[in-house]
Amino acid sequence: MSSSKIVGIDLGTTNSLISIVEGGQPIAIPSAEGDYLFPSVVGFSRSGERLVGSVAKRQAISNPERTIISVKRHMGTDFRFTCDEKSHSPQEISAMILQKVKADAEAYLGFPVEKAVITVPAYFNDSERQATKDAGAIAGLEVVRIINEPTASCLAYGLDKTEKQETVLVWDLGGGTFDVSVLDLGGGVFQVKATAGNNRLGGDDWDQRIMDWLVEEFKKQFQIDLRTDRVAMQRLKEASEQAKIRLSQETSTHIKLPFIAADASGPKHLDVELSRSKFQELTHDLVEKTVEPALTALEDAGMSKSEIDKVLLVGGSTRMPAIQDKVRSLFGIEPSKEIDPDKVVALGAAVQGAVLSGEVKDMVLLDVTSLSLGIETVGGVFTKLIERNTQIPVAKTRVFTTAADGQTVVEVHVLQGERELAAHNKSLGRFELRNIPPAPRGVPQIEVTFDIDVNGIVNVAAKDLATNNKQKIVIQSPTNLTQEEINAMVKDAAIYAEEDAKRRTESQARNKANIELDTAERQLRELGEQMSFEQQKRLRDAIERLRGSLQTYDTEKIKEDTKVLQDAMYAVSTEAYMSVGGEKAADAARKSGYAPTTPTRGAEGGGEAGAEGGAEEPSDQDLFGWFQQ
Numbered sequence: 001m002s003s004s005k006i007v008g009i010d011l012g013t014t015n016s017l018i019s020i021v022e023g024g025q026p027i028a029i030p031s032a033e034g035d036y037l038f039p040s041v042v043g044f045s046r047s048g049e050r051l052v053g054s055v056a057k058r059q060a061i062s063n064p065e066r067t068i069i070s071v072k073r074h075m076g077t078d079f080r081f082t083c084d085e086k087s088h089s090p091q092e093i094s095a096m097i098l099q100k101v102k103a104d105a106e107a108y109l110g111f112p113v114e115k116a117v118i119t120v121p122a123y124f125n126d127s128e129r130q131a132t133k134d135a136g137a138i139a140g141l142e143v144v145r146i147i148n149e150p151t152a153s154c155l156a157y158g159l160d161k162t163e164k165q166e167t168v169l170v171w172d173l174g175g176g177t178f179d180v181s182v183l184d185l186g187g188g189v190f191q192v193k194a195t196a197g198n199n200r201l202g203g204d205d206w207d208q209r210i211m212d213w214l215v216e217e218f219k220k221q222f223q224i225d226l227r228t229d230r231v232a233m234q235r236l237k238e239a240s241e242q243a244k245i246r247l248s249q250e251t252s253t254h255i256k257l258p259f260i261a262a263d264a265s266g267p268k269h270l271d272v273e274l275s276r277s278k279f280q281e282l283t284h285d286l287v288e289k290t291v292e293p294a295l296t297a298l299e300d301a302g303m304s305k306s307e308i309d310k311v312l313l314v315g316g317s318t319r320m321p322a323i324q325d326k327v328r329s330l331f332g333i334e335p336s337k338e339i340d341p342d343k344v345v346a347l348g349a350a351v352q353g354a355v356l357s358g359e360v361k362d363m364v365l366l367d368v369t370s371l372s373l374g375i376e377t378v379g380g381v382f383t384k385l386i387e388r389n390t391q392i393p394v395a396k397t398r399v400f401t402t403a404a405d406g407q408t409v410v411e412v413h414v415l416q417g418e419r420e421l422a423a424h425n426k427s428l429g430r431f432e433l434r435n436i437p438p439a440p441r442g443v444p445q446i447e448v449t450f451d452i453d454v455n456g457i458v459n460v461a462a463k464d465l466a467t468n469n470k471q472k473i474v475i476q477s478p479t480n481l482t483q484e485e486i487n488a489m490v491k492d493a494a495i496y497a498e499e500d501a502k503r504r505t506e507s508q509a510r511n512k513a514n515i516e517l518d519t520a521e522r523q524l525r526e527l528g529e530q531m532s533f534e535q536q537k538r539l540r541d542a543i544e545r546l547r548g549s550l551q552t553y554d555t556e557k558i559k560e561d562t563k564v565l566q567d568a569m570y571a572v573s574t575e576a577y578m579s580v581g582g583e584k585a586a587d588a589a590r591k592s593g594y595a596p597t598t599p600t601r602g603a604e605g606g607g608e609a610g611a612e613g614g615a616e617e618p619s620d621q622d623l624f625g626w627f628q629q
């Protein structure tokens with residue numbers, strides 16, 4: 001076997017798992033302890049030794065301040081975990097988990113593991129994806145791709161091979177989180193239509209209910225409160241989880257914890273029977289809590305329950321019979337559970353790894369962007385470069401220009417969202433491109449490129465075509481978008497579509513009017529002497545009229561008066577230049593900005609057919625690039 005193999009890693013909130021394709025089939029790789037699940041827990045012993053996985057999980061309750069669980073929830077944030085005066089970022093903690101996973105896999109496989117596909121929840125934003133990639137790099141792994149967990153599940157089921165269009169709902173109930181994704185599949189395209197969930201609902205809550213019940217039972221019997229004893233609680237937690245797992249197979253189970261406490265009369269032992277029906281009674285409301293996110297995902301995808309062709313069960317907690325019953329009764333179909341729900345995500349990631357290494361052929365995997373991306377242009381307008389649901393990887397280039405004469409700096413404000421105005425969208429970052437040679441407005445050509453790589457990570461670059469001066473950023477958003485926020489943003493865009501479009505037109509009309517006023521005044525100043533009295537009057541009247549209409553909210557009138565002013569200016573400049581140098585001069589006048597300018601054209605790149613190619617009128621936002629700094 002060679003080390004060119006690419007493994008798949010499910011870096012989970014509770015557990016992580018690693019998998020590889022062997023002989024055309026994905027298999028899970030066990031940890032050094034012999035389990036397939038690596039607890040995603042990192043701890044530091046009192047002597048400062050680093051503990052990762054099951055040893056760290058074991059000390060979680062007795063030594064909570066030196067243990068970190070569920071670090072995935074902090075990915076992409078500035079959270080720090082401090083222990084022994086040493087502070088660690090979420091990436092570093094995740095890297096410690098990945099290092100253990102990597103080392104154990106290497107010991108098992110007998111060759112170095114260097115490349116990996118890592119999965120993330122579909123709703124993870126750019127900074128969370130970037131942080132995941134960084135964690136891989138810190139652990140010495142080349143993360144060749146980040147893929148969405150529901151997409152990985154579909155791959156494990158081989159659903160990429162389905163010729164017909166199918167709608168799949170992935171029901172993922174893990175240890176600490178519940179995620180529902182609705183995907184459209186067909187011809188190798190995986191489109192996440194909607195995601196919803198509850199990141200505070202998972203198997204741990206079911207364990208907690210058993211623990212609470214055990215504590216009460218013990219108190220009734222011995223009048224001793226176990227809650228005050230950390231070590232006893234740790235034992236109870238482990239026993240509760242084991243009992244829960246057994247109850248997925250058995251209708252009743254025995255929970256026995258000898259020497260759990262002691263009083264003056266001697267040691268006390270916990271010894272109780274828990275039936276599945278009692279367990280289901282204790283946890284009935286938790287099962288009910290899964291319904292709302294599932295319905296929200298359906299609603300956001302604009303689908304009814306009957307339109308779901310398949311439900312895939314993912315996450316260890318979907319083994320509970322009560323959960324499977326709920327899925328059955330909700331959708332009226334038998335959920336697919338042929339693949340171990342603990343392993344399905346990692347197995348799918350390994351399949352993707354094998355596709356990338358060329359080991360598995362005849363498969364394509366296409367993912368899409370969840371929200372549109374673009375920049376802010378003059379008037380606070382959001383100009384999209386990449387539309388929502390565009391297949392990734394993708395690169396788009398478009399040329400912008402300056403809004404004012406002599407403008408030497410432009411600010412590229414990168415945003416994500418569906419609304420027409422920048423202020424209503426999510427700001428991802430900004431940067432400046434400086435040292436643009438001073439020139440009349442509309443002349444500089446600044447090429448803006450958005451590049452989303454296969455992992456969903458966004459690179460934005462701006463280049464001044466005259467000097468080749470370039471600036472760029474990799475988007476690291478300061479805050480994170482939850483799946484609820486994404487859904488809310490898409491919903492808002494639909495609600496406000498009409499109002500936003502009106503404001504955008506209004507804003508563009510005003511900007512155009514202001515720029516034309518500016519030009520007209522300059523024309524009067526610089527060419528005034530050559531103008532006849534009538535020409536001067538025509539221009540002054542048009543200026544006054546436009547000023548007047550700018551005092552109103554009548555967009556149509558502003559547009560109309562802008563046109564009147566443009567016509568007046570054009571007449572003046574053409575005549576003035578004709579008198580000195582004929583047609584050529586008139587052209588020069590137009591180019592110099594003293595006449596209505598030839599707009600800078602938008603350009604599309606990145607392999608997609610230019611949506612704006614051809615000879616149609618350019619849009620206003622191409623014309624008027626940015627505010628002056």
Ligand code: AMP
Binds near residue numbers: 241341342
């Ligand atoms: P995951 O986050 O997908 O690794 O899921 C872990 C959760 O699944 C933990 O809460 C486990 O206790 C739970 N789990 C694993 N196996 C079973 C089972 N057979 N029955 C019920 N819960 C299980």
